[in-house]
Structures are given as C-alpha cells and as structure tokens.
Amino acid sequence: MIKFWKKRAENSIATRHLKFDKDLEEIKKELKSKIGKKFAGSLAIRMVSSGSCNACEAECNALLNPYYDLERLGIHFVASPRHADAMLLSGVVGVNMYHHILDAYHQMPQPAYIITLGDCPLLEGTFEKSVAIKGAKSLDLPIFHHIAGCPPEPKEIIEGLLTFLKHLP
Numbered sequence: 001m002i003k004f005w006k007k008r009a010e011n012s013i014a015t016r017h018l019k020f021d022k023d024l025e026e027i028k029k030e031l032k033s034k035i036g037k038k039f040a041g042s043l044a045i046r047m048v049s050s051g052s053c054n055a056c057e058a059e060c061n062a063l064l065n066p067y068y069d070l071e072r073l074g075i076h077f078v079a080s081p082r083h084a085d086a087m088l089l090s091g092v093v094g095v096n097m098y099h100h101i102l103d104a105y106h107q108m109p110q111p112a113y114i115i116t117l118g119d120c121p122l123l124e125g126t127f128e129k130s131v132a133i134k135g136a137k138s139l140d141l142p143i144f145h146h147i148a149g150c151p152p153e154p155k156e157i158i159e160g161l162l163t164f165l166k167h168l169p
C-alpha cells in the first residue's frame, strides 16, 4: 500500500504528462471549421450499437473527455434520431436490431448520413454466416462513410469524421 501511494506521489496525475499532439490539434481545427460550414456549427450524431462488444462505444465516450473534447468543436451525441444529422452505426447488425436501425434511419431528417464505425458492421469473417447476424449491407441503406478499426482509437474516429465532412457535397 505504501508503495502504491509513493508511486502516486512521484508520478502525480497521469494526464498531466500527456504530450501536446500538434497533429490532433490541426485535425480538430479543420473539423470545427468544416462543421461551421456544412452544419452551421453543430453536428448532431445518433450512436446506434447493433450488437457490438462495446469497445467502439467506449472509444466514443472518450471523445467527450476533456482531452478530446468534441463538444467544443460542435459535435453532439443526441438521444433521438429525430435530432440527428448522422448515424454512427457500430456492431454486427444483429437480427434483433435490424428493424430498429431502419426505424431510426427513417426518423432522421433528410439528408441523413450513415457512418459505420469499427470493423463489425462490414463483417466478413467468423460470424458472417450466423443466422443471428445480418451485417450492414443487408440494411439496403446508403452508407456514406466507414471508420475502420477494432476498435478505432479516438484520434482515428476524429480523423474519420473529418474525412466524412470532406466528402459531403
């Protein structure tokens, strides 16, 4: 126990030693400017988990911490698809979620964009032939952008969102 507290006192708070990521700051600056131009400064995202392991969601939670602080750039995660400009879809699209995803999408104001998050939605592997899994392709909805990774790190998600904004008409 003494060892633990000694280490705490020596190292102080871990986040104090985070290095300033210049690259990330540049990406954030560009993201904020694009959100300003394309969404009048406020991009609302509805996260839909369709049978994920929750690691993708955990990485998204990190986006709202004081280090990444996406709300400061104008990105908001909203509870209702009716308030959302884009859907962030994670997970394998299980049979039980299939109709809920379609339902959520059709409640979104148009144009609504679907961004798939993590490798699961486009799964082509072990579980692909399972009767419990349908996969995002089966939704027959326009998937505008994909953010790859298992799970993608917060910085990769931010970069992915910037690429999504760059591809918007």
Ligand code: SF4
Pocket: 051, 052, 053, 054, 055, 056, 090, 091, 117, 118, 119, 120, 149, 150, 151, 152
């Ligand atoms: S892509 Fe990986 S981390 Fe994300 S939900 Fe699927 S298994 Fe989990």
